[in-house]
Amino acid sequence: MPKSTIEGSPGEVKLLLGNEAIARGALEAGISIATAYPGTPSTEIVETLAEVGERYGVYVEWSVNEKVALEVAIGGSMMGLRALTAMKHVGVNVASDSLMSLGYAGALGGLVIVTADDPSAHSSQNEQDNRIYGIHSYIPVFEPASPQEAKDMTRDLFDLSEKYETAVFLRTTTRLAHSRGEVKLGELVKLERKPAFHRDPERWCCLPPYDLVSHQKALDRVRRLEEDLSGFKYNWVEEGSKELAIVASGASYAYVKEAVERLNINPTIFKLSSTFPLPRKLAIQALNFERVLVVEELEPVVEDRLKVIAYEEGLKAQIFGKNLIPRVRELSTPIVASAISKIAGVPYSPPTPVRISLELPARPPVLCAGCPHRATYYAVKLAVARSRIKPVYTNDIGCYSLGFYPPFNTADVMWCMGASLGIGSGIAKFSQDPVVAFIGDSTFYHAGIPGLINAVYNNIPLLVVVMDNGITAMTGHQPHPGSGYGPAGEPRQVIKIEDLARAAGVGFVEVVDAYNINEVRDVAERAIRYVRENKRPAVVISRRPCALIELRRKRSRGEEIVPYFIDQEKCIKCGVCVDKFSCPAIVREGDRILILPDVCVGCGVCASICPAKAIRPVKSVTG
Amino acid sequence: MGVKRALAIAGVGGQGQITLATILGQALVRKGYNVRGGEVHGLSQRGGSVVVFVKYGRGILSPIVTEGEADVLVGLEIIETLRRVPLLSPSGVLIVNDFFLPPPASKPVNREDLKKALKSLGLKTILLNANELAVKAGSPISSNIVMLGALIGSKTVDLSLEEVSSVLSERFKGKTLEVNMNALKMGYDYVSSRGSI
Numbered sequence: 001m002p003k004s005t006i007e008g009s010p011g012e013v014k015l016l017l018g019n020e021a022i023a024r025g026a027l028e029a030g031i032s033i034a035t036a037y038p039g040t041p042s043t044e045i046v047e048t049l050a051e052v053g054e055r056y057g058v059y060v061e062w063s064v065n066e067k068v069a070l071e072v073a074i075g076g077s078m079m080g081l082r083a084l085t086a087m088k089h090v091g092v093n094v095a096s097d098s099l100m101s102l103g104y105a106g107a108l109g110g111l112v113i114v115t116a117d118d119p120s121a122h123s124s125q126n127e128q129d130n131r132i133y134g135i136h137s138y139i140p141v142f143e144p145a146s147p148q149e150a151k152d153m154t155r156d157l158f159d160l161s162e163k164y165e166t167a168v169f170l171r172t173t174t175r176l177a178h179s180r181g182e183v184k185l186g187e188l189v190k191l192e193r194k195p196a197f198h199r200d201p202e203r204w205c206c207l208p209p210y211d212l213v214s215h216q217k218a219l220d221r222v223r224r225l226e227e228d229l230s231g232f233k234y235n236w237v238e239e240g241s242k243e244l245a246i247v248a249s250g251a252s253y254a255y256v257k258e259a260v261e262r263l264n265i266n267p268t269i270f271k272l273s274s275t276f277p278l279p280r281k282l283a284i285q286a287l288n289f290e291r292v293l294v295v296e297e298l299e300p301v302v303e304d305r306l307k308v309i310a311y312e313e314g315l316k317a318q319i320f321g322k323n324l325i326p327r328v329r330e331l332s333t334p335i336v337a338s339a340i341s342k343i344a345g346v347p348y349s350p351p352t353p354v355r356i357s358l359e360l361p362a363r364p365p366v367l368c369a370g371c372p373h374r375a376t377y378y379a380v381k382l383a384v385a386r387s388r389i390k391p392v393y394t395n396d397i398g399c400y401s402l403g404f405y406p407p408f409n410t411a412d413v414m415w416c417m418g419a420s421l422g423i424g425s426g427i428a429k430f431s432q433d434p435v436v437a438f439i440g441d442s443t444f445y446h447a448g449i450p451g452l453i454n455a456v457y458n459n460i461p462l463l464v465v466v467m468d469n470g471i472t473a474m475t476g477h478q479p480h481p482g483s484g485y486g487p488a489g490e491p492r493q494v495i496k497i498e499d500l501a502r503a504a505g506v507g508f509v510e511v512v513d514a515y516n517i518n519e520v521r522d523v524a525e526r527a528i529r530y531v532r533e534n535k536r537p538a539v540v541i542s543r544r545p546c547a548l549i550e551l552r553r554k555r556s557r558g559e560e561i562v563p564y565f566i567d568q569e570k571c572i573k574c575g576v577c578v579d580k581f582s583c584p585a586i587v588r589e590g591d592r593i594l595i596l597p598d599v600c601v602g603c604g605v606c607a608s609i610c611p612a613k614a615i616r617p618v619k620s621v622t623g
Numbered sequence: 624m625g626v627k628r629a630l631a632i633a634g635v636g637g638q639g640q641i642t643l644a645t646i647l648g649q650a651l652v653r654k655g656y657n658v659r660g661g662e663v664h665g666l667s668q669r670g671g672s673v674v675v676f677v678k679y680g681r682g683i684l685s686p687i688v689t690e691g692e693a694d695v696l697v698g699l700e701i702i703e704t705l706r707r708v709p710l711l712s713p714s715g716v717l718i719v720n721d722f723f724l725p726p727p728a729s730k731p732v733n734r735e736d737l738k739k740a741l742k743s744l745g746l747k748t749i750l751l752n753a754n755e756l757a758v759k760a761g762s763p764i765s766s767n768i769v770m771l772g773a774l775i776g777s778k779t780v781d782l783s784l785e786e787v788s789s790v791l792s793e794r795f796k797g798k799t800l801e802v803n804m805n806a807l808k809m810g811y812d813y814v815s816s817r818g819s820i
Contacts, residue, residue: 179686351691361729365671
C-alpha cells in the first residue's frame with residue numbers, strides 16, 4: 001500500500017489540502033468512524049480517510065445521504081466512539097432533522113460535524129451560512145483559519161466534544177477546504193475504546209417531557225461554553241493600537257493580516273475561532289475599544305452577537321461590520337483592506353491590474369468528451385420532438401446539471417438534491433404536457449426515491465430519466481449503492497435502480513444504453529406515450545459508465561483508445577455534430593469541422609448521428 | 624527576492640495545473656517557506672477555465688491572488704492566459720505555453736490576434752511551445768511539467784532545478800518519472816538558454 005498524503009511521522013511538515021489536514025486531525029484524535037455523502041468542498045476529508053481507514057481501524061462509509069451519514073455518526077458516538085461526519089453546507093439541510101435532536105441530546109463519544117460552506121457559491125446552489133445552524137441547534141461552531149489550524153483544531157475538538165458532551169461543528173469554507181498549506185504532523189493516537197451502547201432512554205428518546213429537560217441542558221451547555229471559550233487556545237488577541245479593534249473569524253483572519261500589512265497600520269486584532277457561542281469575556285474586551293470592525297464572510301453572526309452583548313453590558317463601542325463588508329460573495333484582501341481603510345482613515349489604492357482590450361470567448365464547464373449524459377440529452381430531445389410535446393424539464397444536482405447550457409437547455413428548474421421529481425410532480429399535475437425530470441444515479445439514491453414513490457401513489461404524469469453512470473461523478477468518483485464496491489474498492493452488493501423503481505410500483509421501467517441514440521430515443525418516445533395515456537410516471541434508466549472512469553479503466557488495461565475523424569470528402573457541413581451534439585472534441589476550424597484526436601475518447605456516438613456517415617474511427621478496432 | 628511572492632497558474636481544467644502547483648508548493652515547504660496554494664474544484668473540474676494560486680513567504684498568507692498581485696503568471700493555454708492577465712502586477716513576468724484551445728461552440732477567435740494582444744501588453748514575456756517539448760520529453764500530457772521547468776528557468780521563484788527534481792522523484796516512478804524529469808529539464812533549458820528576461 002503506498003503512503004497516503006496524510007501519513008508521516010510526527011514533526012514532519014507536509015503540504016496538505018485543508019480537507020486532508022482535517023482528515024489527519026481526525027486520525028490524530030483516534031476516531032473510529034467517518035461518514036459522508038460527497039459534496040464540494042467537503043469530499044476529500046472522507047475520501048482521504050477511506051484510503052487509510054483500514055490501517056488505522058477507522059470504519060469509513062459513503063452514506064446514501066447526509067442525514068444518514070450524520071445518524072450513523074451519532075450511533076457511533078452513542079457507542080462511546082469518536083466519529084466524524086463531513087458534508088457541504090447544503091448537506092446540513094438534508095441532515096437538519098437529526099441535527100436538531102442532536103443539539104438537545106448531545107454526544108457521548110466525540111462527534112465532529114464538518115460543514116464545508118461555499119461563499120461565492122463556486123459549486124453550489126446558494127451561499128448559506130451554516131454558523132446559523134449552530135445557533136439554531138445549540139451546537140457550538142468553530143472556524144479554523146489555516147490548514148495547520150484545521151488539523152490541530154479537529155484533533156482538539158474531539159476532546160472538547162466529550163468534555164461538554166456535545167457535538168461540535170467545524171465550519172470551513174471553500175478557500176480553506178481547497179487550499180494547501182504547510183502542516184506539521186502530530187502524534188497518532190489509538191484510543192483502544194471498547195464499543196458499548198450507553199443505555200439512557202430519557203436522553204436518547206426525544207420524547208416529552210424529557211425533551212424539555214434536554215432543552216434546558218442544551219441552553220446550560222451553551223452558557224457554560226460562552227464563559228469557557230474565552231480561554232480557547234485558537235482565540236487570541238494581537239495587541240495594537242487602542243483606537244481600533246478588528247475581530248476576524250476563520251478564513252477572514254488571513255485577509256485581515258494581509259490588509260493591515262498593505263495599509264501599514266497596527267490595529268488590535270481579535271483572532272476568533274469559536275464563533276458560536278461567542279466568548280463573552282473576549283467580546284467585552286473588544287467592546288471596550290471605541291470602534292470595532294467585525295470581518296466575517298456571509299452573515300453578520302459575530303457582529304449581531306457583539307451588538308447584543310454590548311447592549312446587555314451597557315458598552316458604547318461603535319460596531320462596524322456588514323455596513324462595510326459585503327454580505328454576498330467571499331472576501332479577499334483588497335475588499336477587507338478597503339473596508340479597514342475607511343474606518344482607520346488611511347488611504348488605500350489597490351494595485352492597478354494589466355488590462356486587455358480583446359474580448360475573450362467564455363469557457364463554461366462542459367460535459368466531457370464521451371460523456372453518456374450528452375448522448376442521453378440528445379436522444380431524449382429527439383423523442384420529445386417526435387412526440388410533439390413541449391415539456392417542462394426539471395433537472396437535478398450532478399454533472400448533468402450542465403444540460404442547463406445550450407445546445408441542450410434541458411433544465412427549466414434546478415433546485416436541490418431530488419427536487420426534479422418533487423417540483424416536477426407539482427408542475428406535471430397542472431401542465432398540458434408531461435414533465436421530463438432528469439436525475440443522476442447517486443442523486444436518485446440520495447433523495448429521488450421518496451419523490452418517485454409519491455409520483456406513483458398520486459398518479460403524476462412524469463417521465464423520470466435516470467442518467468446512470470454508475471458513480472458519484474461530479475465530486476470525483478465516489479461509489480454509491482449502485483456502484484458495486486465500497487469506499488476502499490471492496491466488492492459490494494449492487495442495489496439496482498430498476499429494481500427500486502419497480503418495487504415503488506412504476507408501471508413503465510426500461511433500461512437503455514446511453515450511447516445507443518436510437519434505443520434511448522425510441523424508449524423515451526414510448527415512455528412519453530405511456531405517461532400521457534396513463535397519467536402515471538415512467539422511468540427510463542439511461543446507463544453507461546462515466547467516460548472518465550471508462551478511460552481510466554481502458555488505460556489501466558492497456559487498451560488502445562481509437563479516436564474518430566471526419567472524412568472531409570463526405571462531410572456535408574450540416575453542423576449536427578458540432579452544434580447539436582456539441583462534444584468538446586468536435587471543433588470548427590475555418591469552414592471545416594474536425595475532431596481533435598487528443599480529446600476524442602472514441603465513444604463513436606457522433607458517428608451514429610452523422611447524417612452523411614462521414615465520421616469513422618481512425619483505424620478499425622481489432623479484437 | 625521580496626518577502627512574499629504570488630504566482631498564478633492559468634489553463635483549461637485537465638491540463639495539470641494542480642499537479643504543477645502542488646509540486647511547486649512541496650518544494651517551497653521543504654525549503655522552509657510558509658506556503659498557501661489555492662484552487663477551485665467543482666464545476667470547473669474538466670474543460671472549464673481554471674486558475675490556481677501559489678503564494679509563499681513568511682507569516683500568514685491568504686489563499687487567493689487578486690488583481691495586480693501576481694509576480695508571475697504561468698499560462699498553459701493562450702486564451703486562459705489572457706483571461707487571467709489582470710492578476711499580474713505590471714512589473715510581473717508572463718510565462719506562456721503557445722497552445723491554443725478555443726472553447727467548443729464559441730465565437731471563433733483568431734490565434735494570431737491573441738498572440739498580438741499578448742505582445743502588446745508590454746510585459747516581460749516568455750513564450751514557449753510546451754506541448755511540442757512535452758512530446759519530445761516522451762508524453763504530451765507532461766506539458767505542465769515543461770512549464771514548471773520554464774518557471775524555474777526564469778529564476779522568478781526561489782527554487783533550483785535540483786530542489787524541484789527531488790520532489791518529482793518522490794512523486795513519480797518508472798517511466799512517468801523519466802518523462803517528467805525530461806520535461807522539467809527541457810522547459811528549464813529552453814528558458815535559461817535565452818539568458819536573462
